[in-house]
């Protein structure tokens with residue numbers, strides 16, 4: 236069986252990586268537009284309606300437009316933008332989030348790929364919420380650092396183009412505390428209040444660390460670090476792409492680096508306790524372009540088409 240796939244926005248940062256992961260797969264036939272027609276509405280509409288699955292790797296507004304162009308009721312859409320992530324009519328594309336999520340994605344006509352920062356935050360928060368360790372009205376803080384590829388072509392250009400010398404080595408942003416990912420973290424984290432989220436970007440291309448600190452003494456039942464670790468380890472047991480580092484491994488680490496999973500679709504979670512055992516720092520490490528974007532998209536596409544979960548994700552892409 237062969238499936239047709241159209242990547243709308245295939246020349247962009249996320250689109251290119253998805254194309255690379257799908258190229259050479261005999262079960263996938265990629266539909267493509269010549270460069271001079273890639274923004275042509277009519278040409279895009281034709282392929283959006285012809286493909287079994289269209290993957291949108293576009294800015295939000297163009298992604299909304301693309302969805303409006305789909306008239307064929309058999310055509311399915313996987314959107315990498317943030318346009319539909321909290322829309323209840325769309326399946327949220329984080330298969331490991333709750334038990335039934337992979338099946339929901341497999342059966343959906345519309346799937347929204349998660350944002351890179353929310354992938355880290357939700358992966359840490361949601362299982363603790365489901366287990367009752369966190370209550371839905373918990374006050375949460377999320378801090379994160381991303382490689383500059385997270386900002387797409389324009390940010391990459393500012394770090395690699397002629398003005399590169401003036402790009403800041405490290406900066407916080409989103410200081411109005413209203414980054415577009417806050418709502419997504421709230422909804423899929425299961426939170427009733429939005430978390431305080433402060434992202435940052437550094438002078439490195441790719442890779443990400445998302446941090447969620449917890450004051451255990453302030454939580455119901457005062458859980459121990461081991462309890463927190465047990466919830467996460469149990470939740471992700473047997474998952475191919477999400478792993479929880481052992482507590483002893485985390486205790487032995489002197490530092491955590493953002494680039495370690497680059498080129499992969501992996502997400503690695505850590506629980507760092509203090510000595511008194513009444514505080515933990517939860518961390519998620521991922522490739523913002525991997526499990527944070529193109530890797531997750533290929534994983535979701537495999538689910539939607541009933542293909543093996545590792546297909547196209549076996550090897551590490553050059554970062």
Ligand SMILES: NC(=O)C1=CN([C@@H]2O[C@H](COP(=O)(O)OP(=O)(O)OC[C@H]3O[C@@H](n4cnc5c(N)ncnc54)[C@H](OP(=O)(O)O)[C@@H]3O)[C@@H](O)[C@H]2O)C=CC1
Pocket residue numbers: 243244245246247248249250273274275291292293294295297315316317349350351384385386387388389523524527528
């Ligand atoms: N980079 C990342 O880490 C992540 C990105 N995403 C999301 O994925 C989507 C794509 O991001 P990214 O690949 O980084 O962005 P890029 O800016 O690198 O790529 C976007 C692509 O879409 C093209 N495009 C813009 N408007 C249209 C249009 N109307 N019709 C057809 N093509 C169009 C652009 O062309 P041109 O450059 O010529 O304008 C470009 O090739 C975004 O919604 C982003 O938020 C999600 C998770 C992580």
Ligand SMILES: CC(=O)N[C@@H](CCC(=O)OP(=O)(O)O)C(=O)O
Pocket residue numbers: 315316317349350351352381382383384385386387390416434435436
């Ligand atoms: C470093 C950087 O600029 N990162 C992007 C988020 C990347 C991402 O997850 O993308 P979408 O949610 O847009 O799909 C930002 O903060 O807007």
